[in-house]
Amino acid sequence: MSLMTGRDYRRSLVERRPLTVYLGGERLEQPFDHPIIRASVNSIALTYELAEDPKYREAMTAVSALTGKTINRFCHLHQSPEDLYKKIGMQRLLGQKCGTCFQRCVGMDAFNAIFSTTFEMDVKHGTDYHARFIEYMKLVEDRDYVVDGCMTDAKTDRGKRPHELTDPDGYVRVFERRPDGIVVCGAKMHQTGALNSHHAMVMPTMAMDAQDKDYAICFAVESDAPGIVYIYGRQSCDTRLLEDPDGANMDAGSPGFGGQECMVIFNNVFVPNAWIFMDGEWDFTGMLVERFSGYHRQSYACKTGVGDVAIGAAALIAQYNGVDKASHIKDKIVEMIHLNETIWSSSVACSWLGTKTKAGNYLIDLLLANVCKQNVTRFPYEIARLLQDIAGGIMVTMPSAADMSNPDTRPYLEKYLKGVDGVSAIDRMKLLRLIENLTMGRSAVGYLTESMHGAGSPQAQRIMISRQSDVEKKKSYAKNLARIED
Amino acid sequence: MSLMTGRDYRRSLVERRPLTVYLGGERLEQPFDHPIIRASVNSIALTYELAEDPKYREAMTAVSALTGKTINRFCHLHQSPEDLYKKIGMQRLLGQKCGTCFQRCVGMDAFNAIFSTTFEMDVKHGTDYHARFIEYMKLVEDRDYVVDGCMTDAKTDRGKRPHELTDPDGYVRVFERRPDGIVVCGAKMHQTGALNSHHAMVMPTMAMDAQDKDYAICFAVESDAPGIVYIYGRQSCDTRLLEDPDGANMDAGSPGFGGQECMVIFNNVFVPNAWIFMDGEWDFTGMLVERFSGYHRQSYACKTGVGDVAIGAAALIAQYNGVDKASHIKDKIVEMIHLNETIWSSSVACSWLGTKTKAGNYLIDLLLANVCKQNVTRFPYEIARLLQDIAGGIMVTMPSAADMSNPDTRPYLEKYLKGVDGVSAIDRMKLLRLIENLTMGRSAVGYLTESMHGAGSPQAQRIMISRQSDVEKKKSYAKNLARIED
């Protein structure tokens, strides 16, 4: 098979064992009929639909290094710097198309990190994880699966190591070892696209030591495996999607698309041996986390696609408001572009400077991938601020879509909320709702807060930037110029 | 009377002629029972309740210059720099107590601007607006009224002057002149606390010229005057207040308080002569706007009170998360305080440097008031960004309050969402919802977007900063030092 259609993908979600899903205090029988979830499925479905579209096929697919078949690029093990660059091209494209998080990157980034880490683990420890993982990847590629990369644990007290916690389940751990596999428990937090994924790929959340051996595990599991419980995360303005469940609701801002995060609880879930890729090799947890994070920090290039939406929205509302020729407006739009392209630059640079791992796939330049993400923790906030500046306060004081539907109030809105001649109130309102969505609503979750914390909070990147930079060498340049002798 | 209690105030709202109010597509029969509106009434009621509280009475009241009676400071004509300083002290206090917009400042700022402008208008034009206005103010002081200061018009095309618009109602205007008064039409946008006010005080929105004479009007009108229609503005996450109308709803973040903005439409509303304070004197529109804006830019000192909430929330969540000793966390909190106090500095400075107007009340220093507001268009966004940094991503991925009420999911939340030992999941969730509210939800409307656009968008302040600064004198300093002769 190897390439599913969007329709196949949507069908594959419902044709599973019933999931245990809670949202808004209810257990959902048919989660994928829920308007909030549906919007998030639409985003991920785009990764299939664009791959079907001749216009984007080139961007969305790759040739498998394992089988030679054409596969979705999200299942691909990167074979060159160009592959790394094509990855971010695909991500920016999707950001432009859905304006939010399309959820499929974490799996891709996990594949590539585990691929090279298992190789090096096997060399040192004589294990056979890499071969197992190749078999697993063949399955993923062939079935065109979405895999949720699960890293962040509940932690509770961040000041303690896993084994020091009062409740040992603060980090996902091996609860029991059996001949045919392991039984795990714990929970992974803010799991992007968890429900919309076919599998979950669990990884440790940080470098560990010997005392935390039982937490040093990496494995895959089917999303519908017995014992997994999903509790849906709520987002700013999420219920606007329920106000008008046919999807035409203007107040949703970007009614077609959404992101998704869940708490994923593992209640003694069984994992067969074939899908275990690390079990106790704590000395490789650091490498796995560093590589996964590195790939995933590169992935934040997707936010430049959302940034493109923000810039377009700014330019359009300026035009609707009749101020597009004002010099300060034009200058703010240039600044938005400049910041967006600065982010893009780091993601491009860390891709082209990628290097071959011992296992044969390509790893991004770790320093620049961290620089990329660090900029992502700053610039989208400034872009959003400038967007609000250009939009005007009406974005947050405007009546609702329902007032536009009410024949008593509609004439007032049409009269007083229109823009320049030729721009209707309804178009102006739609655009303002999109801007609200991007800067405060559901999409702001993805564009702002996720930009801050996804793939590691800012301080995590600073530690890596410090570690990846050869400061001793820089000291020697200064000494040479100042003629200081050692 | 002169000082109403909070209870009086609430009663006064319902004991009016029925208002025409629309919210969410419905006409509300009992608007003040609506949970969204009730939260906004709570905020404004605080301005009465704290004045009753011996602890805050000093801060909340003043002695009337017109009658010698003790009045609410919101009704006061400032008599000294100290009064101007006490004004912002009161505003910061209220910001700390409600964490959002308490809506009563616009009226106070309008009073003070109209007081001095009518005086100077009368001197030039021989009119008697000032005497009228004094009578009006005695009423306001005595009844302890909330008055909505209405400035911003619909405009539609911002590139055109009022008389150039296709639809002449783009700005509020005199539709008809009668012996006993005028009939007005048009609409004022994003009117803060409009429903919660006893009167509306309408002012022109910008400096006008002779061609826009019919738009050069200033008048008061009762909020329940026939012909006024209110359409309630919707805010990010507003409907969370409906999820649990008893007010205990954790997901509302700050369930007790809210802000309010409405579109206010004037459908041929009659205004009696006694309440008209400008009618056609276009040459004073600039002065009125400049002074009102100046006072109102000073008023943004209130955001430092909200900033105090944000800083407190940051320090508390760091403690709950077990990272309060980390140096980067401590440094970010210092930065938040520094930015907040920088805003405060400008509001304090423009108060103490206030000067007496010809009419006898005090006007803030216009340059520094504009500097204050300009900083408000920037620093709350950075404070909010740092708050999100410290909070962690869980703020946007956490399940809902309803999931906490559901006995099936509650144990998971209690287990995995708790903080350090001794901090329950529910407290941590409450705090995270407050942070969400401040940075993305209802309170973000007030703390961020309103900080950007209220009292004029950033560019408006830049124009004033340029105009208020004596650049020629600064050039002379440079010439002197460089020994350039004229």
Add this chain to the structure above:
Amino acid sequence: MSLMTGRDYRRSLVERRPLTVYLGGERLEQPFDHPIIRASVNSIALTYELAEDPKYREAMTAVSALTGKTINRFCHLHQSPEDLYKKIGMQRLLGQKCGTCFQRCVGMDAFNAIFSTTFEMDVKHGTDYHARFIEYMKLVEDRDYVVDGCMTDAKTDRGKRPHELTDPDGYVRVFERRPDGIVVCGAKMHQTGALNSHHAMVMPTMAMDAQDKDYAICFAVESDAPGIVYIYGRQSCDTRLLEDPDGANMDAGSPGFGGQECMVIFNNVFVPNAWIFMDGEWDFTGMLVERFSGYHRQSYACKTGVGDVAIGAAALIAQYNGVDKASHIKDKIVEMIHLNETIWSSSVACSWLGTKTKAGNYLIDLLLANVCKQNVTRFPYEIARLLQDIAGGIMVTMPSAADMSNPDTRPYLEKYLKGVDGVSAIDRMKLLRLIENLTMGRSAVGYLTESMHGAGSPQAQRIMISRQSDVEKKKSYAKNLARIED
């Protein structure tokens, strides 16, 4: 006497015992004839000359609280918030007039800090320092002395406490105690205006504990006391003043004025008992340092005067270059003004919020004084960057004044370096040299680096901001709104 003229002041400098002064590797016999030193004397002389000028007398003088006489404000013990405000008004004025450091603030700030600290010390320890200090102040006021406030020690290894250093002289200390006084040794670094002062007032550089008792000393000493050695600090471009010692030299940028810093070495200098104001009371070192630093951080308001010069220079060069109508240029000038006035705001605010000490003089608000200085460590750099942006690269690539004097090259410079019609090359060059001076040259030492480190480096303010801010109270606001119970 009580007010010296500028001429008196200049004479008073030379009519002292010969000082031991080194500059550029030479011992100077007549230091005050040296062009570099002369420029620095000119700046400080302005504090006398403007006090003579009827236009500025009001700003420059005060009525002594000790004697009722009119004294120079630099000798004044602040008696009210208004005094604190007048202090910064005087400082901004001087910054505008000399465009650099006028050196006399450190003494004034020391007087006020020591006055209140000695009072409280006496209350606790039963000492009589305060009475001694009042006598001393009467002398200073009467003679209109400049006093160098000496705080920063050599330290060498910043990671160690005084008593832990290999060389005990890293901090100034009591070397010997005698019945009539003490003998001190050590060195104070970057002493502003040291040579140009009549006295040195030595204070401890940080809070100390019992182990560092011998370092807990505060005393005054005549600048020409035996045993003091001055080594002049060199500044960027200092020798340009030597290129043309008559002072007309264009390349000096601002040929008339300069700042001054020296290393001041105390080689067993004797201090009589009457002039000792702390000797071993280590428990008051913290208070003294905190108050002195607080006053001195307020004093950085002077940089807004230099900022005014920078803004004027920007506006003027834009005009000379023919780009003053460009919107981006106008916007940059607004930004410069905004930043400058933001600094000004904090200095104004910390003045008006000053409070009475137990000794009776007024202390600035410590939190806002630290906020003021923290902004000074940032905004002048940005103002200077914008000034360089507006000036154009010619500022650093232009030929020298000597090339303008050379008849062979002069015609080329006149032809190609002129600005818009009517602006000669020489005027444009003078202005560009002033800009160079402010952003890279002698005045940049004062406007930039001193703004960073004077009165404590940025981190020192951050510690104080953290300490002065009641974070627990802020937490309670957040708890109240989120309805978290204790």
Add this chain to the structure above:
Amino acid sequence: MSLMTGRDYRRSLVERRPLTVYLGGERLEQPFDHPIIRASVNSIALTYELAEDPKYREAMTAVSALTGKTINRFCHLHQSPEDLYKKIGMQRLLGQKCGTCFQRCVGMDAFNAIFSTTFEMDVKHGTDYHARFIEYMKLVEDRDYVVDGCMTDAKTDRGKRPHELTDPDGYVRVFERRPDGIVVCGAKMHQTGALNSHHAMVMPTMAMDAQDKDYAICFAVESDAPGIVYIYGRQSCDTRLLEDPDGANMDAGSPGFGGQECMVIFNNVFVPNAWIFMDGEWDFTGMLVERFSGYHRQSYACKTGVGDVAIGAAALIAQYNGVDKASHIKDKIVEMIHLNETIWSSSVACSWLGTKTKAGNYLIDLLLANVCKQNVTRFPYEIARLLQDIAGGIMVTMPSAADMSNPDTRPYLEKYLKGVDGVSAIDRMKLLRLIENLTMGRSAVGYLTESMHGAGSPQAQRIMISRQSDVEKKKSYAKNLARIED
């Protein structure tokens, strides 16, 4: 020949017709013996010396596309994205080695811009400039010449077009056309490395129209051609190099190296036809300027090499001062690295996204090259500010090198200016002088002001960023998401 040694290069400078050079008001007979000029020659000589060094040969050389010979990369026409990337690698390396401007980039960037522009000009106009230019390039490659790329004109009034100026020589122009060539007059400003170059390559400074035809010229000329006059630009602290002409002078900060800018005046200079590459084709001035600027904006990658020196100096002085373990110091160094690598990212990205021109050489991505330079107008200033923060104020208050040589003062300096145990005063002083040099002195000219204005001032990049970004497409993304129909 094709690769000169450093020694060859130095000899080639003096073995020319005598140049007319003025510096500091004097005409220099032996300019290359002058210590200021010698330092600037050292920088450019590095481009030869490193090419001789086996360790750097790979980085410094390329294979000519015209002849197949190994040539210095500075003479190379880029044949691939990798070539563009190697270009910036070479530039960063040189920045690390000399810490200032090595002057040879402008010629390289001119070569590549003229190569492709002449090709397209010939296609349109049927001229033969491209063939001429290839011949010229063969000569340059073979002789390993340094060529000064001359773009910026004197302009005088920036608000006017060339033909509108009172003095027609404000822009370089054709004064006379002769059968064998043209005679030109005018002046080019701030010409980097002009004296140190073998040729000057003159280009128009902006897009012109038909009225400015005589200004639409591009040609090469020998640096020693009759009629050329050089007036040396003065830099901050330039004369420190004269204080100790043997080059050991500590106060020079970085005594070995320097930059160079000159005014270059063309007094009726003859240019033979073979070296004319544009004469009147005003419709290609825009393309030439845009491409040259694009390449040259990429070239500002060199500042990351200087940034490496700055970071190294910061880390080293922190260690000398005993504060290298302080968390705020470590954090500031991370920030410096982050900013430096962000610049690097844009230069890397615009290189790898380079595309083939019609003429066959490669052009960088114009959008990202402009983004790169825009960041260069900001981040080095912040890096320098942080460096001053870490260094401490002693950098600007420290005595001179001569005081260190004076036996009277040396002991004081050794005692009080030492750092932590093991770090001598002299090493600490050397390092502090380097920091002064980088942030205020000669190297600050290159690291700061040149970063601002070289290759076009900030506004020039903003115009290009606006022009290179497809905002209409971005609007369509916003419309799609908001469901606005056209």
